[in-house]
Amino acid sequence: MSSAGSVKVRAHSRAAAAAAPAPAHEQATILIVEDDVLVRAMAADELREQGYSVVEAASADEALSVLHSNVGVDLLMTDVRMPGSLDGAALARTVRAEYPAMKVIVASGDGPDAGLADKFDGFFAKPYDVARLVRHIHALLA
């Protein structure tokens, strides 16, 4: 690492931001729940560039803290496999029951899961294509 300063190259592709249409509801709030800080930061960054307000949670417990404080959330996107008192699938089920108007997307590195895809508003196998994720979120929140 250079002593003159940190490396400035960004990891994610700007093409993802250019590929998706502008969101119909630019002030919508998305809650991203992901225990991998770099994946979470990249996804959050991309969605902010698309005009969304993004709240980041590192665990299902943090996500529930946010939701229970009455922060208005329009869409929850959660990883499935996470440490803590409940995993992402349990969080998604809880949110579906307590906040039925909220859109819910789940993501997993364990491969496609038809059960999860049917129960919620989207399923993305990790590593997911960010441009495709953005388009799906635009469509859900339009």
Added chain:
Amino acid sequence: MTSRDLFATSTRFLLEEDRVDLGHGEGVSTNATPPPVQETVLVVEDEVLVRMVISDYLRDCGYKVIEASTADEALAVLQHLDVSVDIVFSDIEMPGAMDGFALSTWVRRNRPDLEVILAGSVPRAANAAAELCDSGPLPKPYSPQTVVERIRRLMATRARKPR
């Protein structure tokens, strides 16, 4: 805020071309003023509501913010070659193997180019964020007292919710 609350390993630049000599032998440049470079703040805070409000405040005054919930997450960010960080803004008491002081020590040893700000309470974090905003790219959006009040309101709402 006491001096114990604010540890800086280096002085920040907002404009990369207008440097002053900090004793590192970098000299002085007199180039025409380029557009300001957006600085990145890594906010390290285990209480999600505090992290959220402080991060939003810093974004509103023009900083790019990366959020870490623990010192371990902060290290993962700082050790990633493709991620740019200029300032580490950290809570002091955090769960895990490292607290804010240990993180600050790591940064001083391994990333001496970064500025470190430690703030051990909500009011101190709000004031430290306001100080950062004073030299941020955009005007400070609201007072640090508003930041404190927002955090307290959110935490009170959460506390009333049956679990």
